Amino acid sequence: EIVLTQSPGTLSLSPGERATLSCRASQSVSSTYLAWYQQKPGQAPRLLIYGASSRATGIPARFSGSGSGTDFTLTISRLEPEDFAVYYCQQFGSLSWTFGQGTKVEIK
Amino acid sequence: QLQLQESGPGLVKPSETLSLTCAVSGGSVSSTSYYWGWIRQPPGKGLAWIGSIDHSGTTYQNPSLKSRVTISVDTSKNQFSLKLTSVTAADTAVYYCARHDPMTGESFHVWGQGTSVTVSS
16 A cells, blocks of 8 residues: 655645645655645545646646655645645555645644 | 535444445436545544445455445445444544546545544444
8 A cells, every 4th residue: 555645744834925745655656646635624625636736627826736756746836815724645546545644734 | 516415324333334325416426437435534633545436336445444344336326335334433533425537537526525423332
């Protein structure tokens, strides 16, 4: 089973700042099958990025994804108040899906 | 527009079986294109994939839960279901159903709102 490790656990930033979230896999992951989600309290997760770098429908351009192999990054170029949330990466491989443990982006 | 809605008991006794259903509207569980999955989230913790099923009824489970998980599809009711046997307090969580989308790398593209299940006597 591929383990995804996200860092940092918590990111304390101010609105307008840039957020860089990391997701590292225990073995190589196909970029096609690497996704990022946003979850706010009391809500279901929302797909942000799929295929490592493609934004899902309706996702603002300030969200971008990059990476390949074992290292992937989610970047939020300028944090808006509504972006403070928990973010999860997720991979699919060998008919199994795994999530990272999440990164909380909180207001500094 | 595709919508998913989980339903089932909010309280289950230890050692019993947890049974949840996900009703699908605006789409068909019979579609050959998609997997339908279950994900859970213990209180204050992260997301964990439980298992998924395709249109043919082939299932895929998290190895850590495989022996306790059964996922099935009811095409007549346009829904799919989860059964988790021999539950313990560690199975207390919000349970989500979701649809995978091959156009988005089999990511969980559409989610239900989630249903909270507590395991307690």
